[in-house]
Amino acid sequence: MEKFVESKNISLELANKMLEAARAKGEELGMPFSIAIVDKPGNLKAFQAMDGAPVLSLDIAQNKAFSAAAYNRATHEWYDRLKDDPPLLHGLVHTPRLVIFGGGYPIKVDGELVGGIGVSGGHYTHDMQVCEAGLKVLENLD
Amino acid sequence: MEKFVESKNISLELANKMLEAARAKGEELGMPFSIAIVDKPGNLKAFQAMDGAPVLSLDIAQNKAFSAAAYNRATHEWYDRLKDDPPLLHGLVHTPRLVIFGGGYPIKVDGELVGGIGVSGGHYTHDMQVCEAGLKVLENLD
Amino acid sequence: MEKFVESKNISLELANKMLEAARAKGEELGMPFSIAIVDKPGNLKAFQAMDGAPVLSLDIAQNKAFSAAAYNRATHEWYDRLKDDPPLLHGLVHTPRLVIFGGGYPIKVDGELVGGIGVSGGHYTHDMQVCEAGLKVLENLD
Amino acid sequence: MEKFVESKNISLELANKMLEAARAKGEELGMPFSIAIVDKPGNLKAFQAMDGAPVLSLDIAQNKAFSAAAYNRATHEWYDRLKDDPPLLHGLVHTPRLVIFGGGYPIKVDGELVGGIGVSGGHYTHDMQVCEAGLKVLENLD
Numbered sequence: 083m084e085k086f087v088e089s090k091n092i093s094l095e096l097a098n099k100m101l102e103a104a105r106a107k108g109e110e111l112g113m114p115f116s117i118a119i120v121d122k123p124g125n126l127k128a129f130q131a132m133d134g135a136p137v138l139s140l141d142i143a144q145n146k147a148f149s150a151a152a153y154n155r156a157t158h159e160w161y162d163r164l165k166d167d168p169p170l171l172h173g174l175v176h177t178p179r180l181v182i183f184g185g186g187y188p189i190k191v192d193g194e195l196v197g198g199i200g201v202s203g204g205h206y207t208h209d210m211q212v213c214e215a216g217l218k219v220l221e222n223l224d
Numbered sequence: 225m226e227k228f229v230e231s232k233n234i235s236l237e238l239a240n241k242m243l244e245a246a247r248a249k250g251e252e253l254g255m256p257f258s259i260a261i262v263d264k265p266g267n268l269k270a271f272q273a274m275d276g277a278p279v280l281s282l283d284i285a286q287n288k289a290f291s292a293a294a295y296n297r298a299t300h301e302w303y304d305r306l307k308d309d310p311p312l313l314h315g316l317v318h319t320p321r322l323v324i325f326g327g328g329y330p331i332k333v334d335g336e337l338v339g340g341i342g343v344s345g346g347h348y349t350h351d352m353q354v355c356e357a358g359l360k361v362l363e364n365l366d
Numbered sequence: 367m368e369k370f371v372e373s374k375n376i377s378l379e380l381a382n383k384m385l386e387a388a389r390a391k392g393e394e395l396g397m398p399f400s401i402a403i404v405d406k407p408g409n410l411k412a413f414q415a416m417d418g419a420p421v422l423s424l425d426i427a428q429n430k431a432f433s434a435a436a437y438n439r440a441t442h443e444w445y446d447r448l449k450d451d452p453p454l455l456h457g458l459v460h461t462p463r464l465v466i467f468g469g470g471y472p473i474k475v476d477g478e479l480v481g482g483i484g485v486s487g488g489h490y491t492h493d494m495q496v497c498e499a500g501l502k503v504l505e506n507l508d
Numbered sequence: 509m510e511k512f513v514e515s516k517n518i519s520l521e522l523a524n525k526m527l528e529a530a531r532a533k534g535e536e537l538g539m540p541f542s543i544a545i546v547d548k549p550g551n552l553k554a555f556q557a558m559d560g561a562p563v564l565s566l567d568i569a570q571n572k573a574f575s576a577a578a579y580n581r582a583t584h585e586w587y588d589r590l591k592d593d594p595p596l597l598h599g600l601v602h603t604p605r606l607v608i609f610g611g612g613y614p615i616k617v618d619g620e621l622v623g624g625i626g627v628s629g630g631h632y633t634h635d636m637q638v639c640e641a642g643l644k645v646l647e648n649l650d
Binding site: 083084085086087088089090091092093095096099121123125191196223 | 369380
Protein backbone atom coordinates (compact mmCIF):
# COMPACT_ATOMS: atom_id res chain seq x y z
CA MET A 83 0.00 0.00 0.00
CA GLU A 84 1.23 3.49 -0.88
CA LYS A 85 0.84 5.51 2.28
CA PHE A 86 2.02 8.83 0.98
CA VAL A 87 3.19 10.72 -2.05
CA GLU A 88 6.46 12.59 -1.82
CA SER A 89 6.73 16.10 -3.09
CA LYS A 90 9.27 18.88 -3.19
CA ASN A 91 8.68 22.51 -2.32
CA ILE A 92 10.89 25.42 -3.23
CA SER A 93 13.16 26.55 -0.38
CA LEU A 94 13.11 30.14 0.86
CA GLU A 95 16.77 30.44 -0.08
CA LEU A 96 16.08 29.61 -3.72
CA ALA A 97 12.93 31.75 -3.75
CA ASN A 98 14.93 34.73 -2.50
CA LYS A 99 17.60 34.27 -5.15
CA MET A 100 14.94 34.15 -7.84
CA LEU A 101 13.21 37.24 -6.46
CA GLU A 102 16.49 39.13 -6.46
CA ALA A 103 17.25 38.25 -10.06
CA ALA A 104 13.73 39.11 -11.15
CA ARG A 105 13.84 42.45 -9.36
CA ALA A 106 17.18 43.30 -10.99
CA LYS A 107 15.53 42.76 -14.36
CA GLY A 108 12.66 44.96 -13.30
CA GLU A 109 15.07 47.73 -12.42
CA GLU A 110 16.78 47.30 -15.78
CA LEU A 111 13.43 47.68 -17.53
CA GLY A 112 12.79 50.78 -15.44
CA MET A 113 9.30 49.77 -14.38
CA PRO A 114 8.00 48.79 -10.94
CA PHE A 115 6.72 45.21 -10.70
CA SER A 116 5.15 42.98 -8.08
CA ILE A 117 6.94 39.64 -7.93
CA ALA A 118 5.52 36.60 -6.16
CA ILE A 119 6.78 33.10 -5.56
CA VAL A 120 4.53 30.31 -4.33
CA ASP A 121 5.30 26.76 -3.24
CA LYS A 122 4.04 23.66 -5.00
CA PRO A 123 0.48 23.73 -3.57
CA GLY A 124 0.31 27.41 -4.51
CA ASN A 125 0.79 29.03 -1.10
CA LEU A 126 2.78 32.27 -0.91
CA LYS A 127 6.47 31.70 -0.21
CA ALA A 128 8.09 35.08 -0.92
CA PHE A 129 6.95 38.38 -2.35
CA GLN A 130 8.25 41.84 -3.18
CA ALA A 131 6.49 44.89 -4.57
CA MET A 132 8.97 47.27 -6.13
CA ASP A 133 8.51 50.91 -5.10
CA GLY A 134 5.70 52.35 -7.18
CA ALA A 135 4.23 49.02 -8.25
CA PRO A 136 0.54 49.51 -9.12
CA VAL A 137 -1.84 48.32 -6.41
CA LEU A 138 -3.57 46.14 -8.98
CA SER A 139 -0.34 44.25 -9.59
CA LEU A 140 -0.10 42.89 -6.04
CA ASP A 141 -2.82 40.30 -6.41
CA ILE A 142 -2.26 39.62 -10.10
CA ALA A 143 1.35 38.65 -9.44
CA GLN A 144 0.28 36.30 -6.67
CA ASN A 145 -2.49 34.83 -8.79
CA LYS A 146 -0.15 34.25 -11.72
CA ALA A 147 2.27 32.39 -9.48
CA PHE A 148 -0.63 30.39 -8.05
CA SER A 149 -1.99 29.58 -11.52
CA ALA A 150 1.37 28.35 -12.74
CA ALA A 151 1.93 26.07 -9.73
CA ALA A 152 -1.66 24.91 -9.38
CA TYR A 153 -1.84 23.58 -12.93
CA ASN A 154 1.84 23.19 -13.76
CA ARG A 155 1.52 25.41 -16.82
CA ALA A 156 2.91 28.82 -17.75
CA THR A 157 0.07 31.32 -17.84
CA HIS A 158 0.88 32.48 -21.38
CA GLU A 159 0.24 28.95 -22.67
CA TRP A 160 -3.43 29.06 -21.76
CA TYR A 161 -4.76 31.33 -24.48
CA ASP A 162 -3.63 29.14 -27.37
CA ARG A 163 -5.48 26.25 -25.77
CA LEU A 164 -8.61 28.29 -25.20
CA LYS A 165 -8.96 30.35 -28.35
CA ASP A 166 -10.59 27.67 -30.47
CA ASP A 167 -12.51 26.09 -27.63
CA PRO A 168 -15.37 28.53 -26.95
CA PRO A 169 -16.78 26.90 -23.79
CA LEU A 170 -13.37 27.20 -22.15
CA LEU A 171 -12.70 30.63 -23.58
CA HIS A 172 -15.95 31.93 -22.09
CA GLY A 173 -15.98 29.71 -19.04
CA LEU A 174 -12.58 28.73 -17.69
CA VAL A 175 -11.44 32.34 -17.58
CA HIS A 176 -13.82 32.95 -14.68
CA THR A 177 -12.08 30.43 -12.43
CA PRO A 178 -11.06 32.34 -9.29
CA ARG A 179 -7.33 33.15 -9.26
CA LEU A 180 -6.68 31.63 -12.72
CA VAL A 181 -4.72 34.01 -14.94
CA ILE A 182 -4.53 33.18 -18.66
CA PHE A 183 -2.04 35.78 -19.88
CA GLY A 184 1.70 35.90 -19.59
CA GLY A 185 3.73 36.42 -16.46
CA GLY A 186 3.37 33.19 -14.50
CA TYR A 187 5.66 30.16 -14.81
CA PRO A 188 6.03 26.85 -12.99
CA ILE A 189 9.33 26.51 -11.13
CA LYS A 190 10.94 23.15 -11.76
CA VAL A 191 14.02 21.60 -10.20
CA ASP A 192 15.35 18.48 -11.91
CA GLY A 193 12.19 18.42 -14.01
CA GLU A 194 9.92 18.39 -10.96
CA LEU A 195 7.41 21.08 -10.06
CA VAL A 196 8.41 22.81 -6.82
CA GLY A 197 6.50 26.11 -7.07
CA GLY A 198 5.53 29.02 -9.27
CA ILE A 199 6.66 32.56 -10.03
CA GLY A 200 4.32 35.38 -11.03
CA VAL A 201 5.00 38.96 -12.04
CA SER A 202 2.72 41.90 -12.75
CA GLY A 203 3.19 45.60 -13.33
CA GLY A 204 3.87 46.05 -17.03
CA HIS A 205 2.43 44.60 -20.20
CA TYR A 206 2.57 40.83 -19.87
CA THR A 207 5.49 40.75 -22.27
CA HIS A 208 7.44 42.77 -19.71
CA ASP A 209 6.15 40.62 -16.87
CA MET A 210 7.38 37.54 -18.73
CA GLN A 211 10.89 38.99 -19.09
CA VAL A 212 11.04 39.60 -15.36
CA CYS A 213 9.90 36.04 -14.64
CA GLU A 214 12.44 34.65 -17.06
CA ALA A 215 15.24 36.51 -15.33
CA GLY A 216 14.13 34.84 -12.10
CA LEU A 217 13.96 31.43 -13.74
CA LYS A 218 17.49 31.82 -15.08
CA VAL A 219 18.74 31.32 -11.55
CA LEU A 220 17.64 27.69 -11.87
CA GLU A 221 20.18 27.09 -14.65
CA ASN A 222 23.18 27.82 -12.50
CA LEU A 223 22.35 26.02 -9.30
CA ASP A 224 24.69 23.87 -7.18
CA MET B 225 -52.81 22.57 1.49
CA GLU B 226 -49.42 21.23 0.53
CA LYS B 227 -47.36 21.25 3.67
CA PHE B 228 -44.08 20.09 2.22
CA VAL B 229 -42.22 19.04 -0.87
CA GLU B 230 -40.54 15.68 -0.92
CA SER B 231 -37.13 15.28 -2.43
CA LYS B 232 -34.66 12.49 -2.96
CA ASN B 233 -30.99 12.78 -2.28
CA ILE B 234 -28.25 10.48 -3.40
CA SER B 235 -27.16 8.05 -0.67
CA LEU B 236 -23.54 7.84 0.42
CA GLU B 237 -23.51 4.22 -0.68
CA LEU B 238 -24.44 5.12 -4.25
CA ALA B 239 -22.11 8.13 -4.23
CA ASN B 240 -19.21 5.89 -3.22
CA LYS B 241 -19.95 3.37 -5.95
CA MET B 242 -20.01 6.16 -8.52
CA LEU B 243 -16.76 7.64 -7.18
CA GLU B 244 -15.11 4.25 -7.40
CA ALA B 245 -16.17 3.72 -11.01
CA ALA B 246 -15.12 7.23 -11.96
CA ARG B 247 -11.75 6.83 -10.30
CA ALA B 248 -11.18 3.53 -12.12
CA LYS B 249 -11.77 5.37 -15.41
CA GLY B 250 -9.32 8.06 -14.32
CA GLU B 251 -6.69 5.42 -13.65
CA GLU B 252 -7.36 3.88 -17.06
CA LEU B 253 -6.85 7.30 -18.69
CA GLY B 254 -3.63 7.62 -16.71
CA MET B 255 -4.35 11.13 -15.46
CA PRO B 256 -5.08 12.33 -11.93
CA PHE B 257 -8.56 13.82 -11.48
CA SER B 258 -10.56 15.42 -8.69
CA ILE B 259 -14.01 13.83 -8.47
CA ALA B 260 -16.90 15.34 -6.52
CA ILE B 261 -20.44 14.24 -5.83
CA VAL B 262 -23.03 16.59 -4.39
CA ASP B 263 -26.56 15.95 -3.20
CA LYS B 264 -29.69 17.52 -4.67
CA PRO B 265 -29.30 20.93 -2.99
CA GLY B 266 -25.69 20.97 -4.22
CA ASN B 267 -23.91 20.25 -0.94
CA LEU B 268 -20.82 18.06 -1.00
CA LYS B 269 -21.59 14.39 -0.44
CA ALA B 270 -18.35 12.61 -1.35
CA PHE B 271 -15.04 13.63 -2.86
CA GLN B 272 -11.71 12.16 -3.87
CA ALA B 273 -8.60 13.80 -5.28
CA MET B 274 -6.45 11.22 -7.07
CA ASP B 275 -2.75 11.42 -6.17
CA GLY B 276 -1.20 14.22 -8.18
CA ALA B 277 -4.47 15.95 -9.08
CA PRO B 278 -3.75 19.63 -9.85
CA VAL B 279 -4.63 21.99 -7.00
CA LEU B 280 -6.79 23.95 -9.43
CA SER B 281 -8.97 20.88 -10.03
CA LEU B 282 -10.19 20.57 -6.42
CA ASP B 283 -12.61 23.47 -6.56
CA ILE B 284 -13.49 23.13 -10.23
CA ALA B 285 -14.68 19.55 -9.71
CA GLN B 286 -16.86 20.62 -6.79
CA ASN B 287 -18.21 23.58 -8.73
CA LYS B 288 -19.09 21.41 -11.72
CA ALA B 289 -21.02 19.00 -9.51
CA PHE B 290 -22.74 21.95 -7.86
CA SER B 291 -23.60 23.53 -11.22
CA ALA B 292 -25.11 20.30 -12.53
CA ALA B 293 -27.28 19.68 -9.46
CA ALA B 294 -28.20 23.30 -8.87
CA TYR B 295 -29.71 23.76 -12.32
CA ASN B 296 -30.37 20.15 -13.30
CA ARG B 297 -28.27 20.50 -16.41
CA ALA B 298 -24.99 18.97 -17.57
CA THR B 299 -22.34 21.67 -17.65
CA HIS B 300 -21.43 20.99 -21.30
CA GLU B 301 -24.98 21.88 -22.35
CA TRP B 302 -24.61 25.50 -21.26
CA TYR B 303 -22.48 26.90 -24.02
CA ASP B 304 -24.89 26.08 -26.85
CA ARG B 305 -27.62 27.90 -24.95
CA LEU B 306 -25.46 30.94 -24.28
CA LYS B 307 -23.64 31.46 -27.53
CA ASP B 308 -26.40 33.33 -29.39
CA ASP B 309 -27.71 35.15 -26.33
CA PRO B 310 -25.16 37.91 -25.66
CA PRO B 311 -26.52 39.11 -22.29
CA LEU B 312 -26.20 35.58 -20.94
CA LEU B 313 -22.91 34.87 -22.69
CA HIS B 314 -21.32 37.93 -21.12
CA GLY B 315 -23.26 37.93 -17.89
CA LEU B 316 -24.29 34.53 -16.66
CA VAL B 317 -20.75 33.17 -16.92
CA HIS B 318 -19.81 35.38 -13.95
CA THR B 319 -22.18 33.55 -11.63
CA PRO B 320 -20.11 32.25 -8.74
CA ARG B 321 -19.58 28.48 -8.90
CA LEU B 322 -21.34 28.13 -12.28
CA VAL B 323 -19.21 26.14 -14.71
CA ILE B 324 -20.23 26.19 -18.40
CA PHE B 325 -17.86 23.62 -19.84
CA GLY B 326 -17.99 19.84 -19.73
CA GLY B 327 -17.39 17.65 -16.71
CA GLY B 328 -20.50 18.12 -14.58
CA TYR B 329 -23.68 16.01 -14.83
CA PRO B 330 -26.92 15.74 -12.91
CA ILE B 331 -27.40 12.38 -11.19
CA LYS B 332 -30.90 11.02 -11.75
CA VAL B 333 -32.58 7.97 -10.32
CA ASP B 334 -35.86 6.94 -11.98
CA GLY B 335 -35.78 10.20 -13.90
CA GLU B 336 -35.55 12.28 -10.75
CA LEU B 337 -32.67 14.56 -9.83
CA VAL B 338 -30.85 13.30 -6.72
CA GLY B 339 -27.47 15.03 -7.02
CA GLY B 340 -24.57 15.93 -9.30
CA ILE B 341 -21.15 14.63 -10.27
CA GLY B 342 -18.23 16.84 -11.28
CA VAL B 343 -14.74 15.99 -12.48
CA SER B 344 -11.69 18.12 -13.22
CA GLY B 345 -8.06 17.46 -14.02
CA GLY B 346 -7.83 16.95 -17.76
CA HIS B 347 -9.38 18.63 -20.76
CA TYR B 348 -13.12 18.67 -20.27
CA THR B 349 -13.48 15.87 -22.79
CA HIS B 350 -11.47 13.69 -20.41
CA ASP B 351 -13.39 14.97 -17.43
CA MET B 352 -16.63 14.02 -19.17
CA GLN B 353 -15.43 10.45 -19.75
CA VAL B 354 -14.66 10.09 -16.08
CA CYS B 355 -18.11 11.41 -15.13
CA GLU B 356 -19.77 9.09 -17.61
CA ALA B 357 -18.00 6.09 -16.09
CA GLY B 358 -19.45 7.16 -12.74
CA LEU B 359 -22.91 7.60 -14.22
CA LYS B 360 -22.80 4.12 -15.76
CA VAL B 361 -23.24 2.73 -12.26
CA LEU B 362 -26.81 4.05 -12.37
CA GLU B 363 -27.70 1.71 -15.25
CA ASN B 364 -27.08 -1.44 -13.31
CA LEU B 365 -28.64 -0.67 -9.96
CA ASP B 366 -30.83 -3.03 -7.90
CA MET C 367 22.33 25.69 -1.21
CA GLU C 368 19.08 23.99 -0.29
CA LYS C 369 16.95 24.18 -3.37
CA PHE C 370 13.84 22.51 -2.03
CA VAL C 371 12.23 21.01 1.01
CA GLU C 372 10.83 17.52 0.74
CA SER C 373 7.41 16.73 2.11
CA LYS C 374 5.02 13.83 2.21
CA ASN C 375 1.32 13.94 1.46
CA ILE C 376 -1.23 11.31 2.37
CA SER C 377 -2.13 9.00 -0.52
CA LEU C 378 -5.72 8.59 -1.64
CA GLU C 379 -5.48 4.90 -0.82
CA LEU C 380 -4.64 5.59 2.82
CA ALA C 381 -7.19 8.41 3.00
CA ASN C 382 -9.91 6.06 1.79
CA LYS C 383 -9.01 3.38 4.33
CA MET C 384 -9.17 5.97 7.11
CA LEU C 385 -12.51 7.29 5.86
CA GLU C 386 -13.92 3.79 5.80
CA ALA C 387 -12.82 3.05 9.36
CA ALA C 388 -14.14 6.40 10.59
CA ARG C 389 -17.48 5.86 8.90
CA ALA C 390 -17.80 2.40 10.43
CA LYS C 391 -17.37 4.00 13.84
CA GLY C 392 -19.99 6.59 12.94
CA GLU C 393 -22.43 3.82 12.05
CA GLU C 394 -21.68 2.09 15.33
CA LEU C 395 -22.45 5.30 17.22
CA GLY C 396 -25.68 5.56 15.24
CA MET C 397 -25.18 9.20 14.27
CA PRO C 398 -24.50 10.72 10.85
CA PHE C 399 -21.14 12.48 10.54
CA SER C 400 -19.24 14.43 7.91
CA ILE C 401 -15.70 13.13 7.60
CA ALA C 402 -12.93 15.01 5.79
CA ILE C 403 -9.32 14.25 5.04
CA VAL C 404 -6.90 16.90 3.79
CA ASP C 405 -3.33 16.66 2.61
CA LYS C 406 -0.37 18.30 4.32
CA PRO C 407 -0.97 21.84 3.00
CA GLY C 408 -4.62 21.49 4.05
CA ASN C 409 -6.26 20.87 0.66
CA LEU C 410 -9.20 18.47 0.50
CA LYS C 411 -8.15 14.91 -0.31
CA ALA C 412 -11.25 12.82 0.44
CA PHE C 413 -14.64 13.45 1.99
CA GLN C 414 -17.85 11.64 2.89
CA ALA C 415 -21.06 12.94 4.41
CA MET C 416 -23.02 10.10 5.97
CA ASP C 417 -26.72 10.09 5.07
CA GLY C 418 -28.48 12.60 7.28
CA ALA C 419 -25.34 14.51 8.29
CA PRO C 420 -26.30 18.07 9.31
CA VAL C 421 -25.56 20.67 6.63
CA LEU C 422 -23.54 22.61 9.19
CA SER C 423 -21.21 19.66 9.64
CA LEU C 424 -19.95 19.68 6.05
CA ASP C 425 -17.75 22.75 6.43
CA ILE C 426 -16.88 22.17 10.08
CA ALA C 427 -15.44 18.76 9.29
CA GLN C 428 -13.35 20.23 6.47
CA ASN C 429 -12.21 23.11 8.63
CA LYS C 430 -11.21 20.79 11.46
CA ALA C 431 -9.10 18.71 9.10
CA PHE C 432 -7.57 21.90 7.70
CA SER C 433 -6.85 23.27 11.19
CA ALA C 434 -5.13 20.08 12.26
CA ALA C 435 -2.89 19.90 9.19
CA ALA C 436 -2.25 23.64 8.92
CA TYR C 437 -0.83 23.90 12.43
CA ASN C 438 0.09 20.27 13.13
CA ARG C 439 -2.06 20.21 16.25
CA ALA C 440 -5.20 18.34 17.23
CA THR C 441 -8.07 20.81 17.48
CA HIS C 442 -8.99 19.74 21.05
CA GLU C 443 -5.54 20.81 22.24
CA TRP C 444 -6.19 24.46 21.48
CA TYR C 445 -8.52 25.38 24.30
CA ASP C 446 -6.09 24.48 27.08
CA ARG C 447 -3.55 26.75 25.46
CA LEU C 448 -6.02 29.60 25.06
CA LYS C 449 -7.99 29.57 28.27
CA ASP C 450 -5.48 31.48 30.39
CA ASP C 451 -4.28 33.67 27.54
CA PRO C 452 -7.10 36.21 27.03
CA PRO C 453 -5.77 37.92 23.87
CA LEU C 454 -5.68 34.54 22.14
CA LEU C 455 -8.95 33.37 23.65
CA HIS C 456 -10.72 36.44 22.31
CA GLY C 457 -8.62 36.88 19.21
CA LEU C 458 -7.26 33.68 17.70
CA VAL C 459 -10.68 32.05 17.65
CA HIS C 460 -11.70 34.40 14.83
CA THR C 461 -9.05 33.10 12.47
CA PRO C 462 -10.89 31.92 9.36
CA ARG C 463 -11.18 28.10 9.21
CA LEU C 464 -9.47 27.58 12.60
CA VAL C 465 -11.49 25.24 14.83
CA ILE C 466 -10.51 25.08 18.52
CA PHE C 467 -12.70 22.24 19.73
CA GLY C 468 -12.31 18.50 19.33
CA GLY C 469 -12.67 16.52 16.15
CA GLY C 470 -9.57 17.37 14.11
CA TYR C 471 -6.25 15.50 14.23
CA PRO C 472 -3.00 15.65 12.31
CA ILE C 473 -2.26 12.48 10.34
CA LYS C 474 1.31 11.34 10.81
CA VAL C 475 3.22 8.54 9.13
CA ASP C 476 6.55 7.61 10.71
CA GLY C 477 6.25 10.70 12.90
CA GLU C 478 5.87 13.03 9.93
CA LEU C 479 2.82 15.17 9.18
CA VAL C 480 1.13 14.02 5.97
CA GLY C 481 -2.37 15.45 6.37
CA GLY C 482 -5.34 15.96 8.68
CA ILE C 483 -8.66 14.31 9.51
CA GLY C 484 -11.73 16.22 10.65
CA VAL C 485 -15.16 15.00 11.75
CA SER C 486 -18.34 16.85 12.62
CA GLY C 487 -21.94 15.85 13.31
CA GLY C 488 -22.17 15.02 17.01
CA HIS C 489 -20.81 16.56 20.14
CA TYR C 490 -17.08 16.95 19.72
CA THR C 491 -16.51 14.00 22.02
CA HIS C 492 -18.33 11.86 19.46
CA ASP C 493 -16.48 13.51 16.60
CA MET C 494 -13.20 12.67 18.32
CA GLN C 495 -14.12 8.99 18.61
CA VAL C 496 -14.85 8.86 14.90
CA CYS C 497 -11.50 10.51 14.12
CA GLU C 498 -9.67 8.11 16.41
CA ALA C 499 -11.20 5.13 14.64
CA GLY C 500 -9.82 6.55 11.41
CA LEU C 501 -6.41 7.14 12.94
CA LYS C 502 -6.27 3.56 14.19
CA VAL C 503 -5.72 2.49 10.60
CA LEU C 504 -2.26 4.07 10.86
CA GLU C 505 -1.22 1.59 13.55
CA ASN C 506 -1.60 -1.41 11.34
CA LEU C 507 -0.04 -0.28 8.13
CA ASP C 508 2.35 -2.30 5.91
CA MET D 509 -7.24 74.90 -0.23
CA GLU D 510 -5.42 71.70 0.55
CA LYS D 511 -5.29 69.75 -2.64
CA PHE D 512 -3.63 66.63 -1.35
CA VAL D 513 -2.24 64.83 1.65
CA GLU D 514 1.30 63.63 1.53
CA SER D 515 2.20 60.26 2.89
CA LYS D 516 5.33 58.21 3.23
CA ASN D 517 5.52 54.54 2.43
CA ILE D 518 8.18 52.09 3.39
CA SER D 519 10.66 51.44 0.58
CA LEU D 520 11.35 47.93 -0.64
CA GLU D 521 14.97 48.37 0.35
CA LEU D 522 14.07 49.03 3.99
CA ALA D 523 11.41 46.33 3.97
CA ASN D 524 13.98 43.81 2.78
CA LYS D 525 16.45 44.79 5.47
CA MET D 526 13.77 44.38 8.12
CA LEU D 527 12.72 41.02 6.72
CA GLU D 528 16.31 39.84 6.79
CA ALA D 529 16.80 40.86 10.41
CA ALA D 530 13.50 39.31 11.44
CA ARG D 531 14.31 36.07 9.67
CA ALA D 532 17.70 35.91 11.36
CA LYS D 533 15.92 36.15 14.70
CA GLY D 534 13.55 33.40 13.63
CA GLU D 535 16.50 31.16 12.79
CA GLU D 536 18.03 31.95 16.17
CA LEU D 537 14.78 30.91 17.88
CA GLY D 538 14.83 27.72 15.83
CA MET D 539 11.21 28.00 14.68
CA PRO D 540 9.82 28.67 11.21
CA PHE D 541 7.84 31.91 10.92
CA SER D 542 5.91 33.76 8.25
CA ILE D 543 6.99 37.40 8.10
CA ALA D 544 5.04 40.11 6.29
CA ILE D 545 5.62 43.79 5.69
CA VAL D 546 2.88 46.07 4.38
CA ASP D 547 3.01 49.70 3.30
CA LYS D 548 1.08 52.52 4.94
CA PRO D 549 -2.32 51.72 3.34
CA GLY D 550 -1.82 48.10 4.45
CA ASN D 551 -0.96 46.55 1.09
CA LEU D 552 1.63 43.77 0.97
CA LYS D 553 5.14 45.07 0.34
CA ALA D 554 7.37 42.08 1.10
CA PHE D 555 6.87 38.61 2.51
CA GLN D 556 8.82 35.49 3.37
CA ALA D 557 7.67 32.14 4.74
CA MET D 558 10.57 30.31 6.36
CA ASP D 559 10.85 26.67 5.35
CA GLY D 560 8.37 24.68 7.39
CA ALA D 561 6.23 27.66 8.46
CA PRO D 562 2.72 26.41 9.30
CA VAL D 563 0.16 27.02 6.55
CA LEU D 564 -1.99 28.85 9.10
CA SER D 565 0.77 31.39 9.68
CA LEU D 566 0.77 32.74 6.11
CA ASP D 567 -2.42 34.73 6.42
CA ILE D 568 -2.09 35.55 10.11
CA ALA D 569 1.29 37.24 9.53
CA GLN D 570 -0.18 39.33 6.71
CA ASN D 571 -3.22 40.21 8.78
CA LYS D 572 -1.09 41.30 11.73
CA ALA D 573 0.95 43.60 9.52
CA PHE D 574 -2.26 44.95 8.00
CA SER D 575 -3.82 45.49 11.44
CA ALA D 576 -0.80 47.39 12.71
CA ALA D 577 -0.58 49.71 9.70
CA ALA D 578 -4.30 50.15 9.24
CA TYR D 579 -4.85 51.48 12.76
CA ASN D 580 -1.33 52.59 13.65
CA ARG D 581 -1.29 50.38 16.70
CA ALA D 582 0.71 47.31 17.70
CA THR D 583 -1.60 44.30 17.77
CA HIS D 584 -0.68 43.38 21.35
CA GLU D 585 -2.01 46.75 22.54
CA TRP D 586 -5.55 45.93 21.56
CA TYR D 587 -6.56 43.54 24.29
CA ASP D 588 -5.98 45.96 27.16
CA ARG D 589 -8.22 48.46 25.43
CA LEU D 590 -10.95 45.93 24.78
CA LYS D 591 -11.09 43.98 27.98
CA ASP D 592 -13.27 46.38 29.98
CA ASP D 593 -15.34 47.50 27.02
CA PRO D 594 -17.72 44.61 26.36
CA PRO D 595 -19.23 45.88 23.09
CA LEU D 596 -15.75 46.09 21.60
CA LEU D 597 -14.54 42.89 23.23
CA HIS D 598 -17.40 40.94 21.70
CA GLY D 599 -17.78 42.97 18.57
CA LEU D 600 -14.61 44.48 17.25
CA VAL D 601 -12.80 41.16 17.33
CA HIS D 602 -14.95 40.01 14.41
CA THR D 603 -13.56 42.68 12.11
CA PRO D 604 -12.08 40.88 9.11
CA ARG D 605 -8.27 40.89 9.14
CA LEU D 606 -8.03 42.58 12.57
CA VAL D 607 -5.70 40.67 14.88
CA ILE D 608 -5.76 41.58 18.58
CA PHE D 609 -2.84 39.56 19.89
CA GLY D 610 0.87 40.17 19.66
CA GLY D 611 3.02 39.99 16.56
CA GLY D 612 2.08 43.07 14.54
CA TYR D 613 3.72 46.50 14.83
CA PRO D 614 3.47 49.80 13.00
CA ILE D 615 6.68 50.77 11.21
CA LYS D 616 7.57 54.39 11.84
CA VAL D 617 10.31 56.53 10.37
CA ASP D 618 10.96 59.86 12.11
CA GLY D 619 7.80 59.31 14.13
CA GLU D 620 5.67 58.88 11.04
CA LEU D 621 3.76 55.73 10.10
CA VAL D 622 5.16 54.20 6.89
CA GLY D 623 3.93 50.60 7.12
CA GLY D 624 3.51 47.55 9.33
CA ILE D 625 5.27 44.30 10.14
CA GLY D 626 3.53 41.07 11.12
CA VAL D 627 4.89 37.70 12.18
CA SER D 628 3.21 34.36 12.87
CA GLY D 629 4.42 30.84 13.53
CA GLY D 630 5.07 30.60 17.27
CA HIS D 631 3.28 31.80 20.35
CA TYR D 632 2.73 35.53 20.02
CA THR D 633 5.55 36.19 22.47
CA HIS D 634 7.88 34.57 19.94
CA ASP D 635 6.26 36.38 17.07
CA MET D 636 6.82 39.67 18.89
CA GLN D 637 10.52 38.96 19.32
CA VAL D 638 10.86 38.35 15.61
CA CYS D 639 9.07 41.60 14.82
CA GLU D 640 11.22 43.50 17.28
CA ALA D 641 14.37 42.22 15.61
CA GLY D 642 13.02 43.60 12.37
CA LEU D 643 12.14 46.92 13.95
CA LYS D 644 15.66 47.23 15.38
CA VAL D 645 16.86 47.96 11.86
CA LEU D 646 15.06 51.30 12.13
CA GLU D 647 17.34 52.43 14.97
CA ASN D 648 20.48 52.30 12.91
CA LEU D 649 19.38 53.82 9.66
CA ASP D 650 21.31 56.39 7.59
